Amino acid sequence: MKKVITYGTFDLFHEGHYNLLKRAKALGDYLIVGVTTEYYDLQRGKLNVVDSIVDRIENVKKTGLADEIIVEDHEGQKQEDIQKMNVDVFTVGSDWIGVFDYLKELCEVIYLERTPEISSSILRAHKYPIVQMGMIGSGRIAPRFLAEAKYVSGVNVRAVYNPNEKSARKFGRIHEVEPYFGSFADFLSEVDAIYIASPHETHYEYARMAIEAGRHVLCEKPLTFTVREARDLYELAKERGVVLMEGIKTAYCPGFIQMMNVAKSGRIGEVRDVEACFSRITAPELREMRDWEFGGAFLEFGSYTLLPIFKLFGSQYESVEFDSILAENGVDLYTKIHFRYKDGLALSKTGIGVKSEGQLVIAGTKGYILAESPWWLTKSFVVRYEDPGRIERYSPKFLGDGLRYEIADFVSKINGGNRMGYCLTQEESVAMAGVVERFMENRVHRAGHLAAAQ
Ligand code: CTP
Secondary structure, eight states: OOEEEEEEOOTTOOHHHHHHHHHHHHTSSEEEEEEEOHHHHHHTTOOOOOSOHHHHHHHHHHTTOOSEEEEEOSTTHHHHHHHHTTOSEEEEEGGGTTTTGGGGGTSEEEEEOOOTTOOHHHHHHHHSOOEEEEEEOOSTHHHHHHHHHTTSTTEEEEEEEOSSHHHHHHHHHHHTOEEEOSOHHHHHHTOSEEEEOSOGGGHHHHHHHHHHTTOEEEEESOOOSSHHHHHHHHHHHHHHTOOEEEEOGGGGOHHHHHHHHHHHTTTTSSEEEEEEEEEOOOOTTSHHHHOTTTOSHHHHHHHHHHHHHHHHHOSOOSEEEEEEEEOTTSOEEEEEEEEEETTEEEEEEEESSSOOOOOEEEEESSEEEEEOSSTTTOSOEEEEESSTTOEEEEOOOOOTTSHHHHHHHHHHHHTTOOTTTTSSOHHHHHHHHHHHHHHHHHHHHHHHHHHHHO
């Protein structure tokens, strides 16, 4: 019996898939079809798959062509399957020519002619019109956002807004996006969704105006400075039927999600302590260092360090205490925040003028998780136990600088999917605004003391 194997995502099952399976089946007597998991697709950069794996398997099954359907979930699996299942022929479409030649040492490799002018990507684009996005702000993060958005299908960044005409024009020229600087309403009328990457203190107002105009909003952290403002925005978004998402990129990275799930799985017992640190020595001329009111270490990096704390312990802490080292101008150079929960403790450390080990330690009753810097991109983490010889290592794949996962999640939510709604819940985002609010109150108080002392 001649065994043939083929693999694919088979999203929005189409004629090209059917033809491929039919021709694959004709190459032998028994056809095995591997369907990729969502996790594996994410890992290999396919970020906008629409159908669930159950639907995709069901659609392959319905063709009646597959004698066996298996799930493909990791790199290197093809070699394993071919050997384990005594496969004679491996086949895929001609878009992959050459890519799988390395399998020739295990079996025959055949590239079948691809059906022209049809693909899942084309269907996705038809099903969901391309989301036209505009960016507010043309600072350091804006070019990174543009570059990362290119890896996400279904979205196009077409305009940039900056009230400063010169900056808007300069950015528009360099990055080939249309610059807007005058009327904000004109800018909004050109796009379906906006990404807010302007100075922190402008987030709320821009987000509110955009939501009121019926635009979806992806807003850089921190979303707002008060709980009331955060709640207002989420309520308004619900009322207007648009997506509002806080852009804490770590929350959307597959590796971080996996690490949180391992922590919650009981593997390290009950979680009792979370310590998260993020520091970057920052040049004195930069906004973070100069702006005592809206700059500083905590407002810059605190969303990252609060994230694992709220993910693992929730937002109902019993007490919170802030401590900062302030610069002469009142900017916090280093901030420690202690949380006490009913059954646990947590510490957030952020620095722009103090350098520390940027690690995340999640301590439990049976063991602990250690993620080294840059844990906020989560490319690896280890689980360790009392027995120092017992170490479990995880190396999740991570593509680009992480923003693409956040953008993909945003686009998928706009298109009605809520697949990853758990990445950052509204409750978590509002709870973070609560910490920001208390921090700001605290800082105003401390800065008052500072001024009085001078
Ligand atoms: N295929 C084909 N003809 C097409 C589209 C796909 O023969 N018009 C083949 C691919 O070469 C692959 C299999 O079908 O062997 C599964 O492909 P998959 O990646 O799931 O589908 P695509 O439509 O290519 O998906 P995408 O647009 O997301 O890349």
